[in-house]
Amino acid sequence: MAKTIQENTVFVIDDDEIIRLSCEQILKKSGYEVETFASGINGIERLKQVSPPLLVVDIKMPELDGFEVIKIVRKIDPDVVIVVITGYATIETAVDAMKMGAYDFLPKPFTPSELRLIIERGFERWHLAREAQLLRKQKEEVERKFVTLVSHQLKGPLAAVKQYLDVLLYTCKDQFHGETLEWISRSQARISEMLNLIHDWLMMAKLDRGSLCDRNASADIGMIIENIVEEYQQLPSSKNLSLSFEIAPGLKPVCGDAVSLSMLFGNLVSNAVKYNIAGGTVMVRAAGDDKWVHVEVSDTGLGIPESFRPHLFEEFSRVRSQETQNIPGTGLGLVICKKIVDELGGSIELDSKEGEYTTFIVKLPVAEPKKEVGSAEETAGSHLTEAISGENNE
Ligand SMILES: Nc1ncnc2c1ncn2[C@@H]1O[C@H](COP(=O)(O)OP(=O)(O)O)[C@@H](O)[C@H]1O
Ligand SMILES: [Mg+2]
Structure with a gap:
């Protein structure tokens, strides 16, 4: 009580x-x-x-x-x-x-006035701390309500509009030509962007509330990487990319759940695809020892300019250049990656040369042996669609 x-x-x-x-x-x-x-x-x-x-x-x-x-x-x-x-x-x-x-x-x-003064100050402090506590609670409540509002009131109708457009294009294909077709395609692309933004936003909110990653679970990182790379291999690619992976034999399960880990590597592979050049390659390598698993996601794409690196993990930050201006994205993917890696007790580092290559190196702790291995069913989610529209936009 x-x-x-x-x-x-x-x-x-x-x-x-x-x-x-x-x-x-x-x-x-x-x-x-x-x-x-x-x-x-x-x-x-x-x-x-x-x-x-x-x-x-x-x-x-x-x-x-x-x-x-x-x-x-x-x-x-x-x-x-x-x-x-x-x-x-x-x-x-x-x-x-x-x-x-x-x-x-x-x-x-x-003296009596010394006592009074100190007690007055103490009471002021107590009231301030109480107000701060109340404000914190109100802020958390507003954030919680906002997340629910965004997910139900925005995501639902937008997804419905997207579906109507898909149906319209599919059933009345022959009636649309030239500009009309272009307008409908653009509407679809913009709605996809908005849905991706909502998706990333919700993931960030979940991560901030500590309700996304499960540190007590463990997952087979090899399976997760294989699923993600294979899904991208099956996508029609206007860039003619060559995607592959190498999983060292006997790799230990890592700490974390398949959903968060799929999101982490889905984001990195999505970037390696989106910011690649025609005919480029994407390679995912995983190796490790008894304590750590290292995953490298490498591409032969645009590279990341030195000046942008301090902002890489900042919300909504994106490289602004001629090459990237038509590639859709939210600037939240890497923020989500960093939050997941931090939450799981790992690290993420970058090696890149502008105009040549980018490699993200993720280090994750090996799971305690007793934990059950989670399923790798979950995939890169919205980032897959983002990568497709990124390709098509070029
Ligand atoms: N593999 C990569 N190659 C080149 N640039 C990248 C790569 N990954 C990320 N970037 C740059 O970092 C920015 C932030 O990435 P991210 O947070 O995933 O956001 P988004 O992809 O939605 O823009 C991207 O907009 C891009 O400019
Ligand atoms: Mg991204």
Whole structure:
């Protein structure tokens, strides 16, 4: 059950009765409710029932001292603002207490206005932290609702429009010529771009909420690569690309689920296809040892300019050049790749020469032996369609 918050209350824990009484008098005069405790144990017991914004605690006490009180209080009530009272000789210990989570300290002896000031500041801090917490919750709620809105209210109708256009083209093929046909094809391409954007956007939101990758699963990376490369091999290619893969024998399963891993390598292969030149090659190699699996996705395409590399994993960033201007994309694929790799405890690096080649090197940890091997059914998803339209657009 949630604890009651007593919004105007200060708890004072001090074995010295005079301090307890004076704190009570001074603070009550300023309009605060005050509860005093002669020992840490009593104060902690009460803190388990109610939550005050502020706790004043003496450092030097018999039995449970101030440090131990802070340690326990931080666990049972992380939001309470703690002020420690300390003697002159113990300034360093007050600093230590602040390192443990106390907000401020009040050296003894203190004047009523010094106490009031520090308590006022403590309350301000508590209110600010509370507001920030509320805003964070509201932001999360808005984001969650937005993702649902995007997926249901935008994706659905767009997919339907795309289907209508497909049907229109298929059934009334003979009636469309020249410009009309061109307009319909362009509409289809733009809708595909929007659907890809929504897809990537939703994936990013899922990754940010930590609900996409499953680190406890394990997957056969060889199967995943084989599926992706074979799917691209079957696509009609206006560029005449040659795609191949090499999987080292005895490769260990990697940590992660087949869906995220397919998305990761689907994105990289999609890029290797999209940003390639006519007659170019795409090669995916996987090898490893007992701890790591290395996957290299190489192409003989446009290469990535040095100046763009610092922005490679930034949202919506794309190389702007004559060669790339007609290739569709969202600039989110590599951001998603990086998030997946980070989530799975791996790394992603780049080796590229402009106008010659690009190689992405992904390193993933080998899974614990006990885990079950996941299916590699999932494929590169929307990136496959993106790569096709990328080819057709050239
Ligand atoms: N293999 C590659 N060869 C050349 N350029 C690439 C390659 N992969 C990525 N890029 C560049 O990095 C940009 C970002 O890639 P990505 O995040 O996948 O977005 P998208 O492909 O949707 O534009 C691309 O727009 C492209 O300019
Ligand atoms: Mg991409």
